[in-house]
Amino acid sequence: NSKVIQTPRYLVKGQGQKAKMRCIPEKGHPVVFWYQQNKNNEFKFLINFQNQEVLQQIDMTEKRFSAECPSNSPCSLEIQSSEAGDSALYLCASSGDWGYTGQLYFGEGSKLTVL
Amino acid sequence: AQKVTQTQTSISVVEKTTVTMDCVYETRDSSYFLFWYKQTASGEIVFLIRQDSYKKENATVGHYSLNFQKPKSSIGLIITATQIEDSAVYFCAMREGAASGSWQLIFGSGTQLTVMP
Numbered sequence: 001n002s003k004v005i006q007t008p009r010y011l012v013k014g015q016g017q018k019a020k021m022r023c024i025p026e027k028g029h030p031v032v033f034w035y036q037q038n039k040n041n042e043f044k045f046l047i048n049f050q051n052q053e054v055l056q057q058i059d060m061t062e063k064r065f066s067a068e069c070p071s072n073s074p075c076s077l078e079i080q081s082s083e084a085g086d087s088a089l090y091l092c093a094s095s096g097d098w099g100y101t102g103q104l105y106f107g108e109g110s111k112l113t114v115l
Numbered sequence: 116a117q118k119v120t121q122t123q124t125s126i127s128v129v130e131k132t133t134v135t136m137d138c139v140y141e142t143r144d145s146s147y148f149l150f151w152y153k154q155t156a157s158g159e160i161v162f163l164i165r166q167d168s169y170k171k172e173n174a175t176v177g178h179y180s181l182n183f184q185k186p187k188s189s190i191g192l193i194i195t196a197t198q199i200e201d202s203a204v205y206f207c208a209m210r211e212g213a214a215s216g217s218w219q220l221i222f223g224s225g226t227q228l229t230v231m232p
Contacts, residue, residue, distance in 0.1 A: 041204060043222040056218050089158060103150050104220055106160035
């Protein structure tokens with residue numbers, strides 16, 4: 001069973017509404033990733049953190065998407081104004097490896113449907 | 116640019132047989148890391164096995180093994196003695212080394228495996 005905990009499992013939002021997802025990484029894992037998986041199974045990298053610091057993020061994330069990983073609190077990904085194209089499975093993953101080499105461990109995802 | 120390609124969209128096998136799933140990758144980095152994951156019907160993504168580019172020996176974990184052919188940029192996944200519960204979508208993925216400056220895991224498009232009784 002996954003040790004990366006994501007909530008909620010399902011989100012249904014109207015266009016223009018905020019959507020917020022949370023992630024508790026595996027204990028002791030300093031690196032957290034957010035990916036978006038569409039209905040064609042394609043993965044899109046959104047952002048990653050090392051502890052509370054953003055390492056890398058895509059342009060899309062900088063506009064309507066915001067994310068944070070505060071100390072002693074769950075990480076979160078928020079879409080400020082949802083669009084139909086945001087409907088997807090949002091996956092959080094963590095890694096115990098500070099470097100570039102480690103495998104990622106994924107949560108079960110938050111499935112967002114934007115009506 | 117880095118890229119991972121899985122050409123097999125779906126495979127069906129009878130249980131207890133062996134199946135091989137193909138994956139080819141593109142990278143300019145001399146150091147990289149290759150992974151296979153499976154995604155179950157519930158959406159859960161499970162790490163299966165990895166191969167580091169500098170290792171010549173093919174990795175093996177349980178009934179999963181890899182066929183790493185570095186000159187061909189190929190990393191096939193072999194599942195022996197398949198079971199019904201192996202039915203899932205299998206993803207090949209790659210991370211480049213520190214020199215690339217990229218932290219991302221790049222995924223292939225996945226292969227749907229169906230294991231029949």
